[in-house]
Amino acid sequence: MAIADFELVLFGGSGDLAMRKLLPALYALCHDRHLPASARILCVGRHSWDTPQFLAAVDKESKPHVTADALDEAEWRAFCTRIHYLAFDVSEAGCYGQLATCLRPDAGLTRVFYLATPPALFARICHNLALCGLTNANSRVVLEKPLGRDLASARQINTEVGAVFIESQIFRIDHYLGKEAVQNLLALRFGNILFEPLWRREWISDVQITIAEEIGVGTRMGFYDSAGALRDMLQNHLLQLLCIVAMEPPVSATPDAVRDEKLKVLRSLRRFTPTTLSQHIVRGQYRNGYIEGQAVPGYRNEADANPQSRTETFVAVKAEIDSWRWAGVPFYLRTGKRMADQLAEIAVRFKPLPHSIFAQQSGSFQANSLVIRLQPDEGLNLNLMAKTPGDGMRLKPVDLELDFRESFKMPRMDAYERLLLDILRGQLTLFMRSDELEAAWEWVEPILDYWEQEGSMPAPYAAGSWGPAAASALVGRDGLQWREEALPEI
Numbered sequence: 303m304a305i306a307d308f309e310l311v312l313f314g315g316s317g318d319l320a321m322r323k324l325l326p327a328l329y330a331l332c333h334d335r336h337l338p339a340s341a342r343i344l345c346v347g348r349h350s351w352d353t354p355q356f357l358a359a360v361d362k363e364s365k366p367h368v369t370a371d372a373l374d375e376a377e378w379r380a381f382c383t384r385i386h387y388l389a390f391d392v393s394e395a396g397c398y399g400q401l402a403t404c405l406r407p408d409a410g411l412t413r414v415f416y417l418a419t420p421p422a423l424f425a426r427i428c429h430n431l432a433l434c435g436l437t438n439a440n441s442r443v444v445l446e447k448p449l450g451r452d453l454a455s456a457r458q459i460n461t462e463v464g465a466v467f468i469e470s471q472i473f474r475i476d477h478y479l480g481k482e483a484v485q486n487l488l489a490l491r492f493g494n495i496l497f498e499p500l501w502r503r504e505w506i507s508d509v510q511i512t513i514a515e516e517i518g519v520g521t522r523m524g525f526y527d528s529a530g531a532l533r534d535m536l537q538n539h540l541l542q543l544l545c546i547v548a549m550e551p552p553v554s555a556t557p558d559a560v561r562d563e564k565l566k567v568l569r570s571l572r573r574f575t576p577t578t579l580s581q582h583i584v585r586g587q588y589r590n591g592y593i594e595g596q597a598v599p600g601y602r603n604e605a606d607a608n609p610q611s612r613t614e615t616f617v618a619v620k621a622e623i624d625s626w627r628w629a630g631v632p633f634y635l636r637t638g639k640r641m642a643d644q645l646a647e648i649a650v651r652f653k654p655l656p657h658s659i660f661a662q663q664s665g666s667f668q669a670n671s672l673v674i675r676l677q678p679d680e681g682l683n684l685n686l687m688a689k690t691p692g693d694g695m696r697l698k699p700v701d702l703e704l705d706f707r708e709s710f711k712m713p714r715m716d717a718y719e720r721l722l723l724d725i726l727r728g729q730l731t732l733f734m735r736s737d738e739l740e741a742a743w744e745w746v747e748p749i750l751d752y753w754e755q756e757g758s759m760p761a762p763y764a765a766g767s768w769g770p771a772a773a774s775a776l777v778g779r780d781g782l783q784w785r786e787e788a789l790p791e792i
C-alpha cells in the first residue's frame with residue numbers, strides 16, 4: 303500500500319531515540335522507496351541549532367545506526383534534504399508560529415506529530431498544536447513510552463491527548479509489537495491449524511517470557527533510576543507479548559478485533575493478593591560482575607548513580623490468567639539488565655507424556671516445547687523427542703528449527719521501520735489502545751504500591767548472571783525451572 307504524501311513533525315528531534323532509532327528507520331524507508339518524493343521531516347528540539355548544524359549532529363549520531371547494506375552516501379545526502387530543524391520551547395504556545403510557517407498549508411496532507419519527549423510534555427504539546435490550529439482530521443499523534451508512571455498518570459495522558467485527537471488518530475508505540483518474530487507468532491497461531499488445539503491448559507504446562515539484556519543502563523541513568531525494570535519493560539513489552547500468546551483468535555486482523563482480544567487477556571489477569579504480592583514477584587538489582595569476561599560495575603556504581611538506589615534492574619513475575627483456556631497455566635515473565643545473555647524469547651512448554659511406552663534412560667525424556675526467538679536472531683524451535691540412530695529404542699530431544707533470516711533470505715525490517723510504515727499508512731493494529739494501556743497499569747500498579755510500602759531492597763545479583771536466586775525459587779516452587787536451567791550442560 304503506497305503512502306500518501308506526509309509531513310512528520312518529530313518532537314524530541316535531537317534526542318537519543320530520534321538519533322539512534324527514528325531517523326535511521328526513516329532513512330531505511332526512504333532507501334526502500336517507501337517515502338513519497340515530497341515527504342518532509344521537521345525535527346523539533348531545544349538545542350539552538352540551525353538545520354545545517356542539526357544535520358551535522360545527525361551525521362555523527364544517526365548515520366552509524368544505519369545498517370551497512372542500506373547505507374549509500376548519495377541516498378543519505380538526499381534523505382537529509384528532507385530534514386529541517388526547528389529549535390523552540392515546546393511548552394510555549396507562542397513558539398508554535400514558526401512551526402506553522404514551515405508546514406505546508408495543504409489540508410489533504412497527512413501530518414504526523416511524533417512525541418519522542420518525556421510524557422510530562424504530551425498534554426502541553428497536543429494542546430499547543432490544537433491552539434495554533436495545526437491539527438486536523440488528517441493528523442496523527444504518536445506517543446512514545448513511558449506512557450505514564452502509574453494508572454493515574456496514564457489516564458491523565460489518555461484524557462489530555464484525547465481532548466485533541468480521537469482514538470483512531472493516536473498511535474501508542476510499543477516497539478516489541480513491531481518485531482518480526484512477534485508478528486510471526488500471530489502467523490503461527492492464526493495462520494496454521496496445527497497449534498490451536500494444543501494452545502490451552504490441557505496441553506501447556508507453562509509459558510516463560512524472557513527479555514534479558516547484557517547491557518546496563520548506559521547513559522540513561524536519569525530516566526532509568528526513576529522508572530526501573532517494571533515500568534520500563536514489564537508494564538509494556540512483556541505484557542504485550544503475553545497478550546499475543548494468550549489472546550483468543552480475533553475475528554479478523556483489524557485493529558479493534560485484535561485489540562479487543564488483547565484487552566480481554568489483560569482484564570483476565572488474576573489480581574494480586576498480599577500473599578501473591580510477596581511470593582509471585584522477584585525484584586533484583588545488579589552488582590559488580592562480568593559480562594563476556596569483562597568486569598562491569600554494579601548498578602549503584604554506574605556513572606550518575608544514586609549509591610542508595612532501590613531501583614530494580616530485574617523483575618520476574620508469575621502471572622495467572624483466569625479464563626477457560628488458561629486457568630492453572632502459569633505465565634512467568636522475566637526481564638533484567640546485565641544478565642548472562644542477550645536474548646528475548648517466548649517458551650511455550652507442553653505437559654509431560656501421560657505414559658511412556660519406552661523403557662527410557664532416566665532423565666532423558668523432555669516434554670515438548672516451542673520457543674519463539676525474538677532476539678538476537680529471530681526464529682522458532684520446536685523441541686521434539688526422536689529416536690537416536692542405531693540399535694535400541696533410545697530417544698533424545700531434537701530441535702526443529704526455523705530461522706527467519708535463512709528461510710526467507712530477505713533483509714529484515716527493524717521494528718521502528720515497520721511501525722513507522724504503519725503510522726504513515728494509518729494502520730493501528732500494532733499500537734495500544736487507551737483501554738489496553740489502562741488495563742496493563744491496573745494490573746501492575748499494586749506491585750509498585752507493595753514495593754513502596756514494604757520498603758525492602760531489591761535482591762542483589764551478579765552482573766552476568768541470570769538474576770537473583772529468588773527467581774529460580776519462583777518457578778521452583780511450582781516444580782519447574784527456567785529454560786536455561788533445564789537445558790542440558792554442553
Ligand code: BG6
Nearest residue numbers: 447477513515534535539646677
Ligand atoms: C526499551 C527500554 O523500551 O527497550 C530499554 O526502555 C530497553 O531499557 C529496550 O533496553 C530493549 O529493546 P530491544 O529492542 O533492544 O530489546
